[in-house]
Amino acid sequence: MIIIGEKINGSIPGVARAIEEKDAAYIEDLALKQVRAGAGYIDVCASVADEKEDEVLKWLIACVQKATRLPIAVDSPNVGAIINVLCFCEQPGLVNSVSMEREKADAVFPVIADTDWQCIALLCDDKGIPKTLEKRIAIFEDLMAKAAAYGIAPERLHIDPMVEMLCTSEDGVNMITEVMRCIKKQYPSIHITGAVSNISYNLPARSMVNRAFMVLCMNAGMDSAILDPLDQEMLGMIYATEALKGEDEYCMEYISAYRDGLFGVKK
Structure with missing residues (x-):
């Protein structure tokens, strides 16, 4: 499982305060904690006003790169901001994200075409998030073209098929x-991703829903x-599911993660 650590986000109060106060040590510590927990990308x-976004993204990137050599996922709904700061990353990472909305894919794809950058692509367009499987697959096919x-x-x-709230799902x-x-059947080498916690908005005991959803996905x-x-607990569920799916030979990754304290559950 490729884990994209989500903790450095200006919508989180502690991170917003660190951005406001330029508390680099706080951001560096958050990056290191996620690295030690097994994240593959930071x-x-x-999550600031448009006129400040480039500056804040550059600062966050600098903080993370001071703390770790792990690749960065540059995250913004504004693809212009993403493109503007890619050159400040010391190594290729992950663009988060593009879609068929407002020609975002056409803006980003030529920039990363001849590089090793990877990219999250959302299955939505200018009409919003489709309600049916057929329409999401149609957007996927357009993205692949x-x-x-x-x-x-x-x-x-x-590919992010767009995780929505469970409580509004039919x-x-x-x-x-x-x-x-369907996507994996067509393209076995493609990655399937998503913001797991989106599934549990407005529900009690959200962590339980998130973990169950992770297993199903x-x-x-x-x-x-x-x-x-x-x-x-989420990490434990991921390692256990990989073992149960036959993706962890002799359960060695599961055992190693447990011994390393990545998930602290009772025997």
């Missing part, structure tokens, strides 16, 4: 997991996720 999201036109291989893409997560299966093909790597 997501940085400014654009990626192919720019020479971007499927394995460089992390059929649970059946449609979204079927989207994942992994069984449907998800191999990349935007989540809190400091949630030890």
Whole structure:
């Protein structure tokens, strides 16, 4: 599982305060904690006014790169801001994100085409988030056509089928997991990702819902996720699910993670 650590986000009060006070030590510590927990990318999201976003993203990137060599996921709904700060990253990471909305893919794909940057692609367009499997797959096919036109291989893409609130869903997560299966069947080397915690908005005991959802998604093909790597129970669930799926030979990764204290549950 590719874990994209979500903790450095200006929408989180502690991070917002660190941004306001330019508390680099706080950001560096958050980055290091996520690295030690097994994150594969450190997501940085400014969540500030547009006129400040470039400056804040550059500062966050500098803080993270001082703390770790782990690649960065540059996160913004504004693809212009993403493009402006990619050059400040010391190594290729992950663009978060593009979609078929307002020609975002056409803006980002040519910039990363001849690089090793990977990219999250959302299954939405100018009409919003589709309500049916067929329409999400249609957007996926349009995205893949654009990626192919720019020479971007499927394995460089992390497809986000758009995780929505469970409490407003008519059929649970059946449609979204079927989207994942369809995508993986067409492109086995592509990555399936998503913001796991979106599923539990407005529900009590959100962590329980998030963990159950993670298991279902992994069984449907998800191999990349935007989540809190400091949630030890979630990490335990991920390692256990990989072992149960036959993706962890002799359960060695599960055992090693337990011994390293990545998930602290009772024997």
